[in-house]
Amino acid sequence: MAEADSPSAWRDIRGVGFAERAPLARAWAWLDAAPFVPACETMPAAQAIGRVLAADVSASRDLPTTDRAAIDGFAVRAGDTESAGIYNPLLLALSDSPGAGSAVPVFAGAPLPPGADAVVAFSSVSGSAPGHLQVIVEAAAGEGIAPRGGALRAGAMALCRGRRLRPPDLALLAMLGIEDVTVFARPRTRLVVAGPKGGDAEALAAMLRALVVRDGGVPSGGVCKWFGEAIAMAAEADVILTAGRSGAGEDDVAAPTLVEVGGEMAMHGIAMRPGASSGLGRLRGKVVLLLPGSPLACLIAYDMLAGRLIRRLGGFSLDLPYPCATYPLGRKIVSAIGITDVVPVALAGEAAVPIASAESAELAASCRADGFVVVPEALEGYAEGETVAVCLYDGFGRHLYSRA
Amino acid sequence: MAEADSPSAWRDIRGVGFAERAPLARAWAWLDAAPFVPACETMPAAQAIGRVLAADVSASRDLPTTDRAAIDGFAVRAGDTESAGIYNPLLLALSDSPGAGSAVPVFAGAPLPPGADAVVAFSSVSGSAPGHLQVIVEAAAGEGIAPRGGALRAGAMALCRGRRLRPPDLALLAMLGIEDVTVFARPRTRLVVAGPKGGDAEALAAMLRALVVRDGGVPSGGVCKWFGEAIAMAAEADVILTAGRSGAGEDDVAAPTLVEVGGEMAMHGIAMRPGASSGLGRLRGKVVLLLPGSPLACLIAYDMLAGRLIRRLGGFSLDLPYPCATYPLGRKIVSAIGITDVVPVALAGEAAVPIASAESAELAASCRADGFVVVPEALEGYAEGETVAVCLYDGFGRHLYSRA
Numbered sequence: 116m117a118e119a120d121s122p123s124a125w126r127d128i129r130g131v132g133f134a135e136r137a138p139l140a141r142a143w144a145w146l147d148a149a150p151f152v153p154a155c156e157t158m159p160a161a162q163a164i165g166r167v168l169a170a171d172v173s174a175s176r177d178l179p180t181t182d183r184a185a186i187d188g189f190a191v192r193a194g195d196t197e198s199a200g201i202y203n204p205l206l207l208a209l210s211d212s213p214g215a216g217s218a219v220p221v222f223a224g225a226p227l228p229p230g231a232d233a234v235v236a237f238s239s240v241s242g243s244a245p246g247h248l249q250v251i252v253e254a255a256a257g258e259g260i261a262p263r264g265g266a267l268r269a270g271a272m273a274l275c276r277g278r279r280l281r282p283p284d285l286a287l288l289a290m291l292g293i294e295d296v297t298v299f300a301r302p303r304t305r306l307v308v309a310g311p312k313g314g315d316a317e318a319l320a321a322m323l324r325a326l327v328v329r330d331g332g333v334p335s336g337g338v339c340k341w342f343g344e345a346i347a348m349a350a351e352a353d354v355i356l357t358a359g360r361s362g363a364g365e366d367d368v369a370a371p372t373l374v375e376v377g378g379e380m381a382m383h384g385i386a387m388r389p390g391a392s393s394g395l396g397r398l399r400g401k402v403v404l405l406l407p408g409s410p411l412a413c414l415i416a417y418d419m420l421a422g423r424l425i426r427r428l429g430g431f432s433l434d435l436p437y438p439c440a441t442y443p444l445g446r447k448i449v450s451a452i453g454i455t456d457v458v459p460v461a462l463a464g465e466a467a468v469p470i471a472s473a474e475s476a477e478l479a480a481s482c483r484a485d486g487f488v489v490v491p492e493a494l495e496g497y498a499e500g501e502t503v504a505v506c507l508y509d510g511f512g513r514h515l516y517s518r519a
Numbered sequence: 520m521a522e523a524d525s526p527s528a529w530r531d532i533r534g535v536g537f538a539e540r541a542p543l544a545r546a547w548a549w550l551d552a553a554p555f556v557p558a559c560e561t562m563p564a565a566q567a568i569g570r571v572l573a574a575d576v577s578a579s580r581d582l583p584t585t586d587r588a589a590i591d592g593f594a595v596r597a598g599d600t601e602s603a604g605i606y607n608p609l610l611l612a613l614s615d616s617p618g619a620g621s622a623v624p625v626f627a628g629a630p631l632p633p634g635a636d637a638v639v640a641f642s643s644v645s646g647s648a649p650g651h652l653q654v655i656v657e658a659a660a661g662e663g664i665a666p667r668g669g670a671l672r673a674g675a676m677a678l679c680r681g682r683r684l685r686p687p688d689l690a691l692l693a694m695l696g697i698e699d700v701t702v703f704a705r706p707r708t709r710l711v712v713a714g715p716k717g718g719d720a721e722a723l724a725a726m727l728r729a730l731v732v733r734d735g736g737v738p739s740g741g742v743c744k745w746f747g748e749a750i751a752m753a754a755e756a757d758v759i760l761t762a763g764r765s766g767a768g769e770d771d772v773a774a775p776t777l778v779e780v781g782g783e784m785a786m787h788g789i790a791m792r793p794g795a796s797s798g799l800g801r802l803r804g805k806v807v808l809l810l811p812g813s814p815l816a817c818l819i820a821y822d823m824l825a826g827r828l829i830r831r832l833g834g835f836s837l838d839l840p841y842p843c844a845t846y847p848l849g850r851k852i853v854s855a856i857g858i859t860d861v862v863p864v865a866l867a868g869e870a871a872v873p874i875a876s877a878e879s880a881e882l883a884a885s886c887r888a889d890g891f892v893v894v895p896e897a898l899e900g901y902a903e904g905e906t907v908a909v910c911l912y913d914g915f916g917r918h919l920y921s922r923a
Contacts, residue, residue: 132591178881178883185879187536222767222770223766223813224812224813237767238536273886274886281912282730282818283885285725285726286719286725286814286818286882287814289721290719290814315690318689318693321564321693322690362626363626365626367626408628410691411687477582477670478691478694479677481687482685482691
């Protein structure tokens with residue numbers, strides 16, 4: 116097997132079949148170690164939703180910027196309310212400016228009037244003589260106040276490098292007065308889908324574009340007839356994904372074409388179903404992934420191989436972009452030792468039910484599925500009733516999961 | 520409380536405070552019942568990623584469209600391999616056209632040559648005389664074949680109304696030859712954020728734009744000084760979100776302005792922390808949500824109220840767009856009966872640790888949080904060690920959850 120990792124050992128397997136297939140873990144190790152120079156760009160913070168910070172952001176000012184009222188009520192000196200109670204109401208003078216024995220109406224978020232050190236709520240006062248109010252609850256100093264720097268101190272870490280920006284992060288950056296952020300560039304991902312135009316190739320191209328965008332990449336290219344030329348042009352991208360013609364048939368030109376245009380294969384044939392005919396290679400320093408042309412195999416190979424690389428180049432997590440939950444299996448899954456199987460499942464009540472085998476599943480099965488189960492190489496499968504991890508295509512809003 | 524639901528009962532609460540606050544469940548019931556006419560649009564299927572189908576899509580053709588080879592190998596008549604075995608190799612003639620006693624090389628995905636009814640794998644044949652091969656495994660009829668219509672029959676349901684389109688759905692639609700799909704229109708969501716420009720109002724606007732896009736809406740508008748004019752103009756939208764000036768202070772003009780321009784309030788004050796000063800109303804038949812101006816309260820009120828409505832109008836699930844998992848609490852949470860508290864938590868090892876109270880939390884705490892715990896109205900809180908559901912801001916790739 117070591118031999119297969121050496122580009123010079125690549126040979127045309129068309130019409131012969133794969134002598135051996137690389138374990139998925141080896142493909143991942145290769146992808147995770149593929150050298151690249153991370154590219155960064157600076158952009159307006161307000162538009163950087165979903166982008167990944169390429170540098171730590173520290174707070175440029177205190178938040179709040181001044182002591183503020185945290186609630187609606189009256190700003191007072193806490194000392195003036197000492198021993199106040201329902202049976203000992205204390206009279207304070209309503210005032211626009213604070214001072215001993217006075218109370219200034221304030222609303223949540225407003226700067227605290229100087230001299231005041233507490234805010235008593237509407238509910239802590241009762242009726243009173245005109246221009247006055249009666250405090251019926253004793254306030255401690257600092258009560259009802261959001262102190263300057265209490266949320267975030269100037270100089271403290273606000274958001275870390277690697278953070279994928281969420282909606283409230285945009286608000287935090289604006290509150291800190293930070294207008295621009297430095298983020299990782301989105302990996303330019305060139306698609307080279309084996310034509311002819313209009314057939315299933317367009318289907319692959321539409322799917323791959325959506326997947327690349329999901330994983331933070333910028334897709335370009337699509338269906339083309341002349342594989343060689345397309346691959347050579349694609350070297351301007353950060354990653355090249357070919358789809359189709361990756362197998363062992365006579366018309367499976369993906370791997371030999373890559374070699375013809377000056378690239379090299381590192382692995383061809385991965386011990387995974389679907390997607391076994393996938394390959395990994397390089398062209399002018401860029402990774403080239405050969406994905407199968409069968410739509411489901413292409414999807415699985417993208418998810419298990421290509422998406423991981425694109426997420427890595429863009430600073431995202433390497434993890435599959437699906438939430439996972441464990442369920443008991445509604446029916447057994449048969450796999451084979453030495454092969455990673457990806458099995459579509461549907462959720463039925465409490466259980467996950469396989470709806471096709473890894474070997475025979477078609478794209479339509481995947482579209483009917485709620486998610487998939489990955490059967491690792493070391494296992495022959497799972498028994499009915501066994502608890503398995505399910506990657507969910509749409510895991511939002513499910514209050515289903517519990518930490519084991 | 521019933522009175523508060525009647526628009527005519529609305530009165531200015533500025534400087535007085537909320538006499539009562541509506542339970543969150545009542546606000547949800549009102550939002551879920553708000554009348555609207557669902558709008559649809561037709562668009563190219565290849566660009567419809569993330570959009571929600573407004574009509575069922577049935578298969579316009581069989582998939583696969585013909586019997587196909589499911590594996591690389593040789594197309595044969597199964598009968599010709601009867602009783603073949605390693606000790607009984609059967610000789611077949613290699614041929615370009617099928618017939619009794621012949622074997623046609625085929626590759627996965629290729630149409631099955633007429634007459635053949637099985638495909639034997641490379642591994643099921645051994646060396647042979649030139650122009651011939653030896654079959655060493657008996658094949659059953661249909662083996663190694665993906666039969667026409669086996670994945671999807673013409674006329675069968677391919678994708679249901681309400682489906683949020685995923686990347687492989689785009690491929691399935693293309694394979695079915697479906698070029699256009701009818702999807703729900705994205706709800707036009709007008710933002711009216713209390714100015715002045717440049718302050719924290721810009722922070723709210725940036726956050727709200729990102730949230731609206733996340734939930735499938737199209738945001739417009741932003742920070743403005745003249746609330747009344749902005750609200751009146753916003754009636755062209757499907758939903759209006761105001762942010763800021765929603766409370767009980769003298770400058771809290773959101774509710775009275777809505778009434779001034781011809782709208783009406785339905786509820787003002789929700790029994791929820793943060794976000795208690797939120798309000799619900801209508802203007803010319805459209806829902807107007809009054810969100811607080813405190814950034815965290817605005818975020819929570821958006822998530823708990825506005826996002827739900829926008830998702831409903833766009834055909835999305837009403838569920839919060841976060842995956843949830845249960846964790847033991849690392850520290851107790853104190854809440855109050857009658858109030859729904861939203862408490863930011865950080866994950867620390869196996870536990871979820873509250874990092875601020877619902878009452879005092881600021882946006883920066885939410886940005887440090889991994890998610891939040893919702894303490895329902897009926898509970899006084901949760902004890903340390905108690906198992907709680909955590910909504911996770913970034914729940915992808917976590918192989919953490921198990922079905923209880």
